[in-house]
Amino acid sequence: MSDQFKETNVHPTKKVNTGLGDSQLKNTPVSILAKRQEPYLQDLNEEQRNAVEETDGPLLVLAGAGTGKTRVLTTRLSHIIQTGQAGPSQVLAVTFTNKAARQMVDRVSRLLGRPADGLWLGTFHSISARILRYNAELVNLKSDFTILDTDDQTRLLKQLLQARNIDDKRWPARTLCTMIQRWKDQGLTASDIKRIEAIDNNEFANGEAPSIFLEYQSRLQILNAADFGDLLTHCINIFKNNPDLLSAYQEKFKYILVDEYQDTNVAQYLWLRLLAATEKQNICCVGDDDQSIYGWRGAEVGNILRFEKDFSGAKVIRLERNYRSTGNILSAASGLIANNSGRLGKTLWTKGDLGSPINITGTWDGEEEARIIGSEIESLEREGNNLDEIAILVRASFQTRAFEERFINIGIPYRVIGGPRFYERQEIRDAIAYIRLLVQPDDDLAFERIINVPKKGIGDASQQIIHQLARAKNISLYSSSQLIVQTDELSSKARYALISFLDNFTRWRSLLKLNTHWELLEMMLDESGYTGIWMSDKSPQAPGRLENLKELVSAIEEFDNFGAFLEHVSLVMDREEGRPSTGSNLINNNDIDKPLQMVNIMTLHSAKGLEFDDVFLPGWEEGLFPHQLALDENGSAGLEEERRLAYVGLTRARKRIQIFFAANRRVYNQWVSAIPSRFVDEIPSENVEAKPIEPQSSNNQNEGILIADGKWQSKINYAKSSESSTFRQNTGNINAEWEEEPVKTRHTGSKYKSGDRVIHRKFGIGIVRQANGEKLEIIFDRVGKKKVIDRFVEAE
């Protein structure tokens, strides 16, 4: 068996066998370490301490927000290692984000006083990928399989849809992609097709989804690729079908720790169950049912509610003492979450002060909201508060823009956590496709992405020819191209372009050993003409894209080789550090000596696990928060999840919270009026102080925001806003257009009139609905409404 199991057992009576990086411990008898009263234990309260020391057997730690959950987890992990119960490589710790994983490694290292090397600590996906690389052949993959992201998946599915002549306007590949992901979240794979067919409600393309799914999986096989969900499901299948291998892993991982257990989905649950199914069941899950906010991704709160059943003899420890927030914040949050049913229930308490009440402010529109928050932040800064300790948490990412614009204007430095991720940008993905094709010529998706980027005259027609041969001979596009250039299939222009494309790659490949990988990347981007595209592009984003490419080249230096880099890229879908900004990208951190303090802007989802002194919660309006789609799609369950999201938001704050809602907001360039979120009313009024609007100079309509005795006067319907309707665009009624009688031809001289049946070369048969000179609007049987010039159709 491969080196994945090279770490051996650690037994308390033996010397610690360390594995790599354990040098300090190497010669120390474990018994000494075990007896020493570890100082880190003394800082814990009784429950926390129990949670750390109760190392054997299944344990569920129900940890409310701010009760020291991370602390318990890291201390427990260190404790297990420090007392020699297991070596670092014998502990499996699963987190939800790469960021959380990094933090945990840091904290464990600090507690241990040495680097925590060899730990199996990471996200479900990264650990699965690691296991899968060792055992790829068991699911018919090679160990260098590619990990596809959503973009790759969608493009692949789009091709499959096209091959079946399914209109991807009506049945978007994106939707199918989500469906397939949801199935995988349930732990379903191609072999469960019967069950999938049972779940499938035939809504997608007349029930073709399951069979496309099968086709998709076999395509992945051929491409030697796995998508994100496969990482888990493949692992599960490997475990299920190879009992020996499973028990090897079960033996290896003496202790399992799981963070954010409330957010695990069925696949992750099965994965854990398999690994923890030993006699000892040394699994410790930490979670908070009130913070379950990933139901839409298949997370099952049920997992946490069922824990005691799943693992016989499980102990449950509750952490209820909150060390983070003020009394007001805690009771506001408790009051809100009490509106949910089906909770495990716990009562957070604190010895701390009541603190200041929650501020709630209504504004006229989104811009005013941003203005007020901007000036609030300025005064916080004047009072000596640290910008790093301030966060704005929004429901949906489009909300960040108003703040960015405002902050640029008044010069508040900020960072947006999330936003467009570095590796998802077009230019970066293109560059990565070059790398992928370099190291894995058979990577068809990469091939397709860059074969004609930059443009070199290999258009659709030529690509079709390459495709056909590839499919016929069951070879990759790259191999197919190599054959095709030896024939006359292509136009000579395309042929020579393709030859030089292939030659380039052969040459670059021969340089792999002679150059550093970053030099080679630079070379590829220059010689392929890719950099040239953006240099001659005069759009305002072009310079930024070139910057990003430079950043990519320097980022890649951090990795040993292209392979390591690609692995990082596909797994760290984690939102990166965020895009730091002081307004303009051109301002860079010249004064490195004092790190620039920045306000944090992010979504509520990405705020989970973080804490700040001051938290601003804008956009508390019905329809936005709770989000309309959540309500429409999941009814009361959706509402409860939104409420938990609100709870997460409130409990991020240590000292102060300010909630905002706007009467009017621009969504898709349309003004939409809204009433305050029901969540506003659900916060107990004794913890709230409604804040009068600072008089704005302009003609804002603030009369609606009323203050009675310093309390928030709820259910004010100030959104009648006859004003706002004047902003409303006249969008007409799209449906009416279809219902009405065919419009009479208004112009003479049209070759066709409404009602004529015509044939179009591409669209087939249709009926003219409207004729206006030479312009026709035709409803085609196959493709629906199109606008066409008359000489492109013939009478039937």
Added chain:
DNA sequence: GATTGTCTTTTTTTT
């Protein structure tokens, strides 16, 4: 095959 211009759609949350 590439480029241009017009029309449509988009935004919930993410490993």
Added chain:
DNA sequence: AAAGACAATC
């Protein structure tokens, strides 16, 4: 408001 899709034109 901006990006993508697609028909028309070069």
